[in-house]
Structure formats: C-alpha cells, structure tokens
Amino acid sequence: MVGTSYTITRSFSESLSGLLRHLELIRMLTTDELRRMHTGSVVGLYWVLIKPLSLVGLYGVLFGVVFQARGGPNQTTAEYLIVLLTGLLPWLLFSEAVSAAAGSITANTSLVTKIVFPIEILPVSKVLGSTISGLAGLALLVALLAFLHQVGWTLVLLPLLLVAQLFFTIGLAWLLSAVNVAIRDTSQVLPLALTMWMFVSPVVYTTEMVPKAFATVFLCNPMSYFIEGYRMILLANQPPTALIWLAVTVMALAVFLAGLWVLCRMRALIADLI
Numbered sequence: 001m002v003g004t005s006y007t008i009t010r011s012f013s014e015s016l017s018g019l020l021r022h023l024e025l026i027r028m029l030t031t032d033e034l035r036r037m038h039t040g041s042v043v044g045l046y047w048v049l050i051k052p053l054s055l056v057g058l059y060g061v062l063f064g065v066v067f068q069a070r071g072g073p074n075q076t077t078a079e080y081l082i083v084l085l086t087g088l089l090p091w092l093l094f095s096e097a098v099s100a101a102a103g104s105i106t107a108n109t110s111l112v113t114k115i116v117f118p119i120e121i122l123p124v125s126k127v128l129g130s131t132i133s134g135l136a137g138l139a140l141l142v143a144l145l146a147f148l149h150q151v152g153w154t155l156v157l158l159p160l161l162l163v164a165q166l167f168f169t170i171g172l173a174w175l176l177s178a179v180n181v182a183i184r185d186t187s188q189v190l191p192l193a194l195t196m197w198m199f200v201s202p203v204v205y206t207t208e209m210v211p212k213a214f215a216t217v218f219l220c221n222p223m224s225y226f227i228e229g230y231r232m233i234l235l236a237n238q239p240p241t242a243l244i245w246l247a248v249t250v251m252a253l254a255v256f257l258a259g260l261w262v263l264c265r266m267r268a269l270i271a272d273l274i
Contacts, residue, residue, distance in 0.1 A: 012264045015120050026121050026128070033129030052092055052137035056085055059204055082148075083235065085141050087203040090230045093134040094169055094223065095194045101126035101173030102180050103187045105270065119270065120263055123173035131166060145234060152237030161229050161240070167252040168222065174259030178266045202227050222251045 019026075101123040111117050142158075145151045180186040201223040202210070210218055218224045225247040229240040240248075263270075 012261055015118070015260055015264050018118050019120070019124070022118055022121050025118075026125055029121065029125035030128040030132070033125055034132060037129065037133060052089060052134070052140075055092065056081070056088055059084055059088060082145070082150075083206060083231070084204060085144075086231045086234050087201075087227050089134075089137045089141055090165070090227055091198055091201065091203045091223065092137065093131055094165060094226075095198065096134060097127040097130040097169045098172055098176065099190060099194065100130045101169075102176040102190050104173070105177045105181055106184070106187075119267075120174065120260060123177045124170055127166070127170050127173050131169070141234070150235070150237070154233045154237050154239050157233050157239055158230075161226065161233065161248065164248040164252040165226050167256040168226075168248070171252070171255035171257070171259030174263045175255075178259075178263040178270065181270045182266070197221075197223065206231070222247075222255075225251070 104122040104126045105119055108122055111119075111122070142151065142155065176186060176190065200217060201221055202218065207218060207224065207228055225244050229244045229248060232238045232240045232244070
C-alpha cells in the first residue's frame, strides 16, 4: 500500500524537521480541535473555567475542610486553597492534554492512511488544543494573585516553565499514542495511571509535607519539579532553583525526543494495525 510505504520510510530526523514545515497544518488542526471541544455545548467556552473551578472547589472542601490539610502549621483554609490551585491547575494542563492525545492516532484512521499525512502532528494538535483551553484556569489564578498583590517579577519566568511542560507533554503524548495503536488497553489504563501519578505528585500537598522515607519517590517524579517550579514563581516570588530548571529542561527534551523516536520506530506497526 502506498500510504504504508510512506509511513514506514519517514525517519526520525525527517519527522523532527517536518514539525517546522507543518506548523500551518498543526495550527489548523489545533483550531479545529478547539472548535470541536465546545461546539454544541450549552455553556460553550465557559467550560474552560467551570471545570477547573469545580475541581478546585471539590478538592478544597475535601482536603482543606474535611481533612483539614495545610501547607504549614499557621496556614488558613483560604491560603491552602491558593496552594492547591498552584498545584492542581498545572496538573490539569498536563493530565488532560495527555488523556486527549493518547488516542489521537487511532481516532484518525482516515488521516493516518493518507499518503502524505505526517501522523506525528496529530498528538501535537491534541496537546496544544487542550493546553490552550486549560490556560484559562491558570490565567484566572494569576489574576487572583495579582488582586491579592502576590504577583512578583518572577511571573516573567512562567512562560519558560510552561514551554518546558509543553515539550514534556508532547513527548509523552507521542509515546502513548503510538503504544495505544498496538495495545488498545492503554487508553483504558491511562486515567487510573494519571490519578495514581497525581497523588504521588505534590498537587494537593506541598513537598515539605512529604515524609523523608518517601523523598526518593518525589525526586524521581518529573511532575514534582514542574509543580515546585510553579509554586516558587507564583507563591514565593522566587525564581526556581538551578536544580529545578536543569531537571525540567533535561526531562522535557529527553521525553520529547524519546517520544518522537518511539513513534518513528513504530511507524511500520502503526501502518499495519491502524
């Protein structure tokens, strides 16, 4: 089959350089993804605020009121909710983008079988669409912190952290979308895996609350560094430490390149199984 031949012969370097050549196509698919996310919805674009606010309210009541969790001994419930926001909103950006992208290849068989269609842009457009939609919640958090006069000059570093997380998310999306073609259970297992990952990440608590016996787990958890970076920028008004910048940069580039490499290696299998 001609489409299969094209799919197999695309190399890693061709796919990497092709991302730049297909920026317009990525933009079109991302725009279409954003349109589909809210077409036919009663409240439309307001869902980008309703969903994160509902989850923050739920977790806030559960952990802040019922379990009376605190980030420190003198912290009030309102202060804890701010801490929760700075962990939960970045996590939602990541987890919802990964969830949306995992099935992006299997859900677009008509495009994948086209002769000249670059399948690597499908997960990218899904991640971008979900991320752009989710940024509304983060913007709301920044506005709240500005209202409370808690925003400092370190806010200019926030886009750098977001870009690093975006590269990390795209790499993971490439990996999962390729694996999902061969193992269709991936999309079923992913929600459970992400839930477990969230609770071993400092989302609803801070790193200071983690017992020393579990410190190694958090050192090996990529999202711990991202979330700690967000909290340093937004809450402490301090630039993330050199260790955090090194960790997020190395992990973002490593996962980005590894995800694309796996997708390229699995092209032949994807062409046969799709």
